Structure formats: C-alpha cells, structure tokens
Amino acid sequence: MPKPIRIRRRSVFLSLAFIVLIGAGIYAGYEIKFTREAKARAVALTMGDPDRGRDLTLRYGCAGCHTIPGVPGAQGNVGPTLQGIAARVYIGGVATNSPDTLIQWIENPRSIDPKTAMPMTGISRAEARDVAAYLYTLR
Template sequence: MRFTLSSWPIIALGTASLFLAAVVATGLVCNERRQNESIARAITGGDPARAPALIRRYGCAGCHTIPGIPGGDGQVGASLSGLRSRVYIAGVTTNTPDNLVQWIVTPQAFSPRTAMPATGITEAEARDVAAYLYAQ
C-alpha cells in the first residue's frame, strides 16, 4: 500500500482512535476492579490487599488455583476463580461471606471428611482472604 502526504492525517486519526479506545477500556477495567473490591470489603469486613501475603503464608495456592496469585496453580482443591458467582462453597454450604470465612478457618465444621486442612488462619485473616476471592 502506498501512503501519500495527504493520507497521514487519516492514519494519525485512526491511531489516536485506537489509543483512546485502549485508554477507555483500561479505565473501565480499573473502575470495575475498584468497585468489586469495594463491595468485597463491605460484605466481608476484610481487606483484599492483605490477602496475597496471607495466601502465600498459609499455603492456599499449593492446593488451589487462585487468580492473581503468582504460583497459584494448585490442582488438589477446586479452582477459586469466579468464587463470588457460585451457589455453594465446596459443595457443602451456601456461598455467603460469613460461611466462606468460617470455611476458611474451620472447614471440618462444615465437612468432617474434607481434604482442606485447618491452617491456623485467624478469622480476621480469613476475612481478608474472603474479600480477595470475592473481589476477583
């Protein structure tokens, strides 16, 4: 294709349009992420920003695939991707913020034969992890 001096304004306009579309799309994704985090904080009482360190400390990613966690590709337990849209937690209890927190702290209280161990995580820490999972 041959470009002439008169075609450069059209090319520049097209490039600027693509750049603007990318900026708008990025802004929408960031806005959605902030909104999801805000809702997750409100319903769990936790802080999703503290969760990645807790997830590493308690070894959650060794068993679960967890979005946004480097090395979070465990295959023993269920993937935790899209957790907020599920009806049940581990197939045994309804998916509510309080149930999720209690499941993280003492899964055997819901299912004595579960393979998920009691990790020693505190309720406050579990609220942070729950907030992170609901924010994804």
C-alpha cells in the same frame, strides 16, 4: 473537473491510531472502575482487607492447592480454582456461599464438611476474613 480528494496514508494511520488509543483509554477507565467497585463490595461484605488477604494466601499454603488469580505462582490443582468464587452458589459443594460461611470454611473447612479433603491451615478468624475479602474481589 473537481480536483480528486487525496487522503494521505499517514493521516489515515494517525486517525486509526488515535481511535485505538481512545478505545484503550475508555477500556482502562472501566477496568479501574470495576476493580475499585469489586474491592469496595468485597470489603463491605466481609469487613476484611483484600490486599492483606492476597498475601496471606501465600503464607497459609492456599496457593499451593488452589489456582488464585492475582497471586503470583498460585497455580495449585489439588482443590478447585478460586477464580469466580464470588459468583459460586455453594462452597465445597455443601454450604451456601455467604461471607460468614466462606470465612468459616477458610478457617476450618471440616466444621462445615467433615469429609472435605481441604485441611485446616492454622489461619486465624481475622486472617480468614481478609482472605475472604480478597476472594470476593475475584471475577
């Protein structure tokens, strides 16, 4: 009679914990890689600074009207959410989404659509470039 193999409950638990830990590590690694790539792409597209842009969305009231992922307290519902704006085909439903158009929209939306409800916020062109950089990092 061969001896029955005894698997200890503790070793099963430890193996599972180990597998979960490895999985979480791989996931975190990919998250960091994708975030870095999205940031590099946004910088290349706009030549702006996404970190500065994120802060500017608070200063110019964007966050009061829009929900913006990654910006604390930005849960406005006056305009559409800016989540996934990089993948949207049109800006304001009227102009093809490109870096230049987005920057222009942020600086002066009524120069693109005179009837839009979004006001000019007084943001400068250079600042709009930074904000566009941040918006293009959003997935």
